[in-house]
Amino acid sequence: MTAPSSTADTATVPSRRELNKAATRQAITDAALALLRTKGPGNFTAEEIADSAGISRRTFFNYFSSTDAALASVVHTFLHNAIQQLRLRPAEEPVLESAQAALMALADPKAVAPLAELFTLTQHSPLMANTELQAWDHCREQVFAVARERVAVTPGGEDELYVHALAGSVISCGKAAMEVWFSRRGADLSPESLAELRQLLIDAMALLGAGFNSRSHTMGPERYTPAPASPAS
Amino acid sequence: MTAPSSTADTATVPSRRELNKAATRQAITDAALALLRTKGPGNFTAEEIADSAGISRRTFFNYFSSTDAALASVVHTFLHNAIQQLRLRPAEEPVLESAQAALMALADPKAVAPLAELFTLTQHSPLMANTELQAWDHCREQVFAVARERVAVTPGGEDELYVHALAGSVISCGKAAMEVWFSRRGADLSPESLAELRQLLIDAMALLGAGFNSRSHTMGPERYTPAPASPAS
């Protein structure tokens, strides 16, 4: 065979095994998504996915521990990218701003398209809720790790609570922004829709940074930000 | 038969069938907890639980959809009580204070003892993580419902985001406080330990109310400083 490519774009050598594994992995998720589109959530088995991906049932379970896990890889890759963006931010930047910036970088069609499709296809199905929650929680742990590095937590101090609560809240607000966006726009990936997503993410982080005090959340009828036009929903 | 008790504390008549159902339900969770203690998480089957509870395997699945669900009933009852406490708070009270007060009411041995035991027994097991996340998320939905009632959300307005983000953050902070408490004190239910739990809950809500801006969260029930303007926009 020819020598390993000298024009490798990444440091690690992409061996044949790695490529094959990545290819089958992708084939599995593609097959799972296709079945999700055609048959709907919960109406197809692991054997069907494996069959459609051209592998055996046993091999499917070598890659994913369940059918849900195969679908959730979409969420995992998105959140993985988010964490990478977060780690790129300067360490001296406040965590909230870093989170906001990291989320901004992902509010483009390429990144959110698979996520949006998965969301719309499994919107009212409790089947995905499970693995989805796990994915978000996994992301929370990553944010926790990043935050802990920056805050330099003292072993027995009260910083533990600070970092835990901050990481969880950041995830919750990001989740909230996405939920609102999906409920408003569905799978709409137009530039205006994505702009709205970005604004929602900004607003959510701002709410968190302001301690949810930006508006008097008593029963007072006073409204905030008189929202120019667009009463149509 | 004897007439329905006139001293019934609840409006609904506790018929024989209701009592039996409640008894078997309790027997199942007791059996599941006992097996969890003796065999450890993941090392017992649904049939064993049913056997130990004196019922058939099929009946077990009539009550719970999985072994995890049987264990998670502990978490559900705790969170159910928390929600009830939350609903008891006056509607004009800020949500953060209501949440704090509701959690205070549950920081007593009676309520947290089963939760603490379940936590310590399944601490490093991914088996419970699943249903536990679901339980928390279910609680989040309840908090969301309460918050939406109070905030009087306008259909197309930005209040959706506010309520979603607030409910999620409150849950995250409550979760964070409990996680820190468990990691510090384990299953310690002494008065000092519970006092620390209460303080952690207070601090967590204070952090949220202060927008994670003040790092001096060693204070007691002090008022937080009003949050400055939101980050650059």
Next chain:
DNA sequence: GTGCAAACTTGCACGTAGTGTAAAAAAATG
């Protein structure tokens, strides 16, 4: 190339999960 060791895939088998179904048992009702 040949040979070898490591990895990956595959088929098989096994225990378990969860559900549909119909019959039996128990409780409410007349």
Next chain:
DNA sequence: CATTTTTTTACACTACGTGCAAGTTTGCAC
């Protein structure tokens, strides 16, 4: 007691997830 309704139970069935022992592919050295 006879009934009607609800609950439990036994049975069967599909699917899940995993251990195991093959077979197959890849990497590496010679």
